[in-house]
Amino acid sequence: MEKLLLIGINTRSMIESGLKLNYTIYSTSYFSTSDVPLIKNQKIILDESKNSDCGVFEDQFNSENILNVSKDYLDEVDYIIPISGISPNDFEKKHQKKILGNKDICKVEDKYKFYKEIKNEFLTPETFYVNDVDEAIEIQKNNPKVQYIVKPLKGSGGYNTNLLNNPSQLQLNINEKLIVQEYIEGINLSSSVLASKNEAKNIINSRLLTQHDFEKNSQFKYVGNILPLTEKSILTPIKNIDDINRKMEDSSEKLIKKFKLIGSNGVDYILNKNGLYVIEINPRIQGTFECVQQALGINMLEAHIKACQNEIISVDNPEYYSYKKIIYSPQTMRYKKINLNNIYDMPHLESITRKDEPLLTIIDKDKDFDKLYEKVELASQIVNKLAKKAQVSVK
Incomplete structure (x- = not known):
């Protein structure tokens, strides 16, 4: 079988999907979650068995x-799929191929x-x-009536993004290009x-x-996503949801074609009374990966690979709502087992997660949106309550 390397911050969900395909799966990831499938060819940077303190992600993570x-x-594998945390531009040319x-x-x-290309x-x-x-x-002083935010020139996930109203916060980013x-x-x-090379197809929209x-x-x-995008899942009183979905589909497909992207890509927007603002493109498999699989009943890794090989799979209307919510630890805590059936990316038992670092992910699906929302929010409350009880202090 051909060999496929999945590489990035957290490859757990990708490995699960990859093992259903006709490839020998390799994986390198930063995080070690207790539920990641164990495979023969696997490397994990954060070894919690040797160091129980997971530390601060921004301080420790390095794509190099x-x-x-x-x-x-x-050198060994036939194919490579980089996910969040790794840019294709980081690879040597022989590996980029x-x-x-x-x-x-x-x-x-x-x-x-990106802004200059689309403005x-x-x-x-x-x-x-x-x-x-x-x-x-x-810039803020010269435009006092406009609120600005400061972001890294490159990056994703909303890390180091701050409102430009507190200069002391910005010192944290002083060495970054902004x-x-x-x-x-x-x-x-x-x-x-x-x-594919010739076609772009918007398969689903999300909140x-x-x-x-x-x-x-x-x-x-x-923090996560809810999909598909409906009057309920948008979580705000909106009546013209069909029109919003159509406009997103049209803009997203035009943007992906404009930049000649292939495979699975995401386009982020902000909607207000002025319309749909294009914020950024994620030119890789996105955080909605498992939600899309649940809602549409497809293998997203397979869909990505086929698109890269110039085949867009057939996609039916979603059968389920799916809701993903990342829980950031409310306290520095030592992880104890949590008995819920809709939590993923759990830390190893007894490992320490620092305050405001990612603790685990809640992912669930239901045909009834209200029931789904209630399940995920209840699980969120339980996890946060238990995390506060497991508080510890670290130097």
Whole structure:
């Protein structure tokens, strides 16, 4: 069988789907979850059996480290699928040739280049490239009536994204290349698109969730998704949902074709009274991976591979709602077993998860949206309550 390497921050869900296909699966990931399938060819950076403290993700994660650890795999396998945390541009050219997916994503990955490419065709927030924090603050001073946010020039998941109203927060990002972007208040949405060399097909839209949606604070970390996008799942009184879905489908397919992307890609939007603002493209398999599989009854890894090989699979209407919610630990805590049947990406028993770091993921499905929402929110309450009880202190 041909050999396929899955490489990124967390490959658990991808391995599960890959094992159903006719490939010998290899994996390199940063996180070690207790529910990741154990396979012969597997490397994990964060070894909790030796160090029970998982630390702070932003301080420890390094994509170069994952690539260095994977050197022998990169030479051995026939194909490579990079997921979140690894850019195709990080690979040497000889290994880039093996990638199933987009190889050159410079104009998408660089948020300022992306803005310049689309600003005359699509509604999108005004964006500036800045050399330092002082320059970012100067932009705000010159436009006092506009609220801005500061983001890394490259990156995903909402990490290190802050409202530009607290200069002390921005010192954390002083060594990063930054953009200043007009802050758009509205509803976060996302679409999932499969693309071949000649075709782009939007297969489903979702309500994208950030910490800001739940806590109304200035944190914009990715929390999850609910799909498909309906009057209920959008979580806001909206009546023209069919029109919104059509506009998302049209814009997403045009964007994917414009940048000549292939495989599974995501397009993120913010909706408000002015319309749909294009925020960014995720040129890889997205965080909606398992939700799409549950709602549509397909293997998303297979769909991605086939699209890269110039075949778009047939997709029926969704049979289920699916809801994914990432729980960030409310306290620094030592993990104890939690008896719920809809939790994934669990830490190893007795390992320590720092406050505000990802603890686990709740994923569930139901044909009834209200029942699904109730199940996931109840599980969320239980996990947070148990996490607070398991609080520990670390140096």
